[in-house]
Amino acid sequence: MSSAAVEPARDHAEAELTDGFHLVVEALKLNGIRTIYGVPGIPITDLGRLAQASGIRVISFRHEQNAGNAAAIAGFLTKAPGVCLTVSAPGFLNGLVALANATTNCFPMILISGSSEREIVDLQQGDYEEMDQLAVARPLCKAAYRVLHAADIGIGIARAIRAAVSGRPGGVYLDLPAKLLGQVMDAEAGRRSLVKVIDPAPAQLPAPESVARALDVLRGAEKPLIILGKGAAYAQADDDIRALVEKTGIPYVPMSMAKGLLPDTHPQSAAAARSTVLAESDVVMLIGARLNWLLSHGKGKQWGAPGSKRFIQVDIEPREMDSNVEIAAPVVGDIGSCVAALLRGVGDTWQPPPAAWTDAITAKKEQNVARMASRLGRNAMPMDYHSALRVLRDVIKERPDAILVNEGANTLDQARGVIDMYRPRKRLDVGTWGVMGIGMGFAAAAAIETGQKVLAVVGDSAFGFSGMEVETICRYGLPVCVVVFNNDGIYRGDGVNPSGGADPAITMFVPGARYDRMMEAFGGVGAHVTTPDELKRAVDAAMDSGKPTLINAVIDPAAGTESGNIGNLNPKSALAKKGGA
Numbered sequence: 001m002s003s004a005a006v007e008p009a010r011d012h013a014e015a016e017l018t019d020g021f022h023l024v025v026e027a028l029k030l031n032g033i034r035t036i037y038g039v040p041g042i043p044i045t046d047l048g049r050l051a052q053a054s055g056i057r058v059i060s061f062r063h064e065q066n067a068g069n070a071a072a073i074a075g076f077l078t079k080a081p082g083v084c085l086t087v088s089a090p091g092f093l094n095g096l097v098a099l100a101n102a103t104t105n106c107f108p109m110i111l112i113s114g115s116s117e118r119e120i121v122d123l124q125q126g127d128y129e130e131m132d133q134l135a136v137a138r139p140l141c142k143a144a145y146r147v148l149h150a151a152d153i154g155i156g157i158a159r160a161i162r163a164a165v166s167g168r169p170g171g172v173y174l175d176l177p178a179k180l181l182g183q184v185m186d187a188e189a190g191r192r193s194l195v196k197v198i199d200p201a202p203a204q205l206p207a208p209e210s211v212a213r214a215l216d217v218l219r220g221a222e223k224p225l226i227i228l229g230k231g232a233a234y235a236q237a238d239d240d241i242r243a244l245v246e247k248t249g250i251p252y253v254p255m256s257m258a259k260g261l262l263p264d265t266h267p268q269s270a271a272a273a274r275s276t277v278l279a280e281s282d283v284v285m286l287i288g289a290r291l292n293w294l295l296s297h298g299k300g301k302q303w304g305a306p307g308s309k310r311f312i313q314v315d316i317e318p319r320e321m322d323s324n325v326e327i328a329a330p331v332v333g334d335i336g337s338c339v340a341a342l343l344r345g346v347g348d349t350w351q352p353p354p355a356a357w358t359d360a361i362t363a364k365k366e367q368n369v370a371r372m373a374s375r376l377g378r379n380a381m382p383m384d385y386h387s388a389l390r391v392l393r394d395v396i397k398e399r400p401d402a403i404l405v406n407e408g409a410n411t412l413d414q415a416r417g418v419i420d421m422y423r424p425r426k427r428l429d430v431g432t433w434g435v436m437g438i439g440m441g442f443a444a445a446a447a448i449e450t451g452q453k454v455l456a457v458v459g460d461s462a463f464g465f466s467g468m469e470v471e472t473i474c475r476y477g478l479p480v481c482v483v484v485f486n487n488d489g490i491y492r493g494d495g496v497n498p499s500g501g502a503d504p505a506i507t508m509f510v511p512g513a514r515y516d517r518m519m520e521a522f523g524g525v526g527a528h529v530t531t532p533d534e535l536k537r538a539v540d541a542a543m544d545s546g547k548p549t550l551i552n553a554v555i556d557p558a559a560g561t562e563s564g565n566i567g568n569l570n571p572k573s574a575l576a577k578k579g580g581a
């Protein structure tokens, strides 16, 4: 559309007019966007106001990264793009971390940022918050667009929506220069320029021969294994996924955010025998899970003898195949269609895996469960991770619809193992990047998008990245209970400054800090607990009342390990003087 299509207001004194602000809001509404997460300011304050006036829920955060994380997880939970609205340069950059993280995790999201005047930015003449935002965003997201003419707003938003949710979902950047928002055009022409996206994420059917090949490989397995990833959770094909697992009788391991697709207590879950099944399986079917670092790239010691494994991979992204190891049977398509096709092929006469395989898994599971039970049974004082997590495990068992948000290092790794999930998409965590700071944004959006109560279990360091959003949680009265596992530091709270100087160790925080008072400062409920009983009472009260609550749970500063379960990824200098924890 050329600029000639944008007519100045003065020529239309009599005609009904619209402008960029209204067209953006109408385009979002037309496409079913009901919530915007963001931070107001120049040049998008009025855009937010107008959106709110016209019935969109606009949630104002204290920092764009948290608003962006909220939008990203809204996308994961709903399969519709979560929208984050920010101001130019600094606000945009704050939101960009969340956009990149969404893209990395395959969550559909749109970051809409206001920007400065193109003419000034391109000549680098020093405009207010000058930055070539489109160029900065492009390498960090799935697609990036800029709209220059009001008459193109409809098509720009349509492109952003389709790019975010079709194929492999991801983050999209949409650049809206300040001047665009004020552009005026004929209202009827504006209405006609809007686009309602039809079938934004079309089914992608797998080729029948790829399904047949996968079933052949699976049928020939002596020690088959299914790995469910967060792509499987995203796909919302819950009944078929469960039927596929149960009809084949194949043991499965859920990746962290796929926990609950089948209840973690399911007899076929091999989560508690993870090392055994990764090493000893002969055929592994990945459904919506990548062979990235979280799965040791599908090779090495963890995966047993070289050449002992054949992989089947179900994924919507063809280029994911053979990314790390050879995929013997790629099945490319959307998980709903692929799993339905696999299920049809499985039929009613599928032979379950040999008992030798399932018995070996059961034996290993029993060992690990017994080991965990003895840890859970200890009543350590001060609390260690397991004594605190035991009661949180019970909270989720009693309230399987509640959403668990989880971040930290030890707080993350121990909670993942201890807290069973019973329903799909109820566990939200640090994802592919292991990023700290998703906590309060995820918690707020989970409450808003699902209407369920949220339990956020976060390390004291992790909490600090988004902690100011407890004000947001109080302001909107969200049913979020935050439990801060307070061990006085990153990984541990007993670090020592190796120089012997007065500064604290780099992993230490103020000992005995009272995070509960932050929630009280904004009118929420604060609690300070030192025993499992106190913790259970405080969490039960919060989950029953739905009042914004922060529980400061004191954890033994010496209970954690450096980097949690992934200490192997933390390089250590052989030359440095030993210090710290």
Ligand code: OXT
Pocket: 256, 271, 272, 273, 274, 275, 276, 293, 294, 295, 368, 369, 372, 407, 408, 409, 410, 411, 412, 413, 416, 417, 418, 430, 431, 433, 434, 435, 436, 437, 458, 459, 460, 461, 462, 463, 485, 487, 489, 490, 491, 492, 560, 563, 564, 565, 566
């Ligand atoms: O089979 P085996 O025998 O091996 O046993 C396994 C299972 O079978 C068994 N298991 C069970 N047994 C019994 N019962 C049950 N139910 C059961 N379930 C499992 O248990 C073992 C282990 O099982 P698991 O966990 O499944 O297996 P494993 O081997 O651990 O799996 C490997 C992984 C890689 C899949 C898994 O470990 C994983 O998903 N890890 C994710 C790790 C991660 O992402 N960590 C976060 C990043 S750490 C670090 O980077 C941090 N930073 C730096 C930083 C970051 N991240 N971001 C930003 C923006 N800036 C800086 C910081 C600052 S963490 C951090 C803060 C930390 O401090 P906090 O105060 O917040 O937290 P605390 O540590 O608490 O102080």
Ligand code: ADP
Pocket: 104, 105, 106, 168, 169, 228, 229, 230, 231, 232, 234, 235, 255, 256, 257, 258, 287, 288, 289, 290, 291, 292, 294, 314, 315, 316, 317, 320, 333, 334, 335, 336, 431, 432
């Ligand atoms: P996890 O961290 O749980 O292992 P990953 O984020 O690594 O999961 O992998 C998710 C995978 O799921 C990605 O490769 C992505 O392309 C895929 N995916 C996402 N949504 C769908 C879908 N609807 N259909 C098929 N594949 C999907």
Ligand code: MG
Pocket: 459, 460, 461, 485, 486, 487, 488, 489, 490, 491, 492
């Ligand atoms: Mg800590």
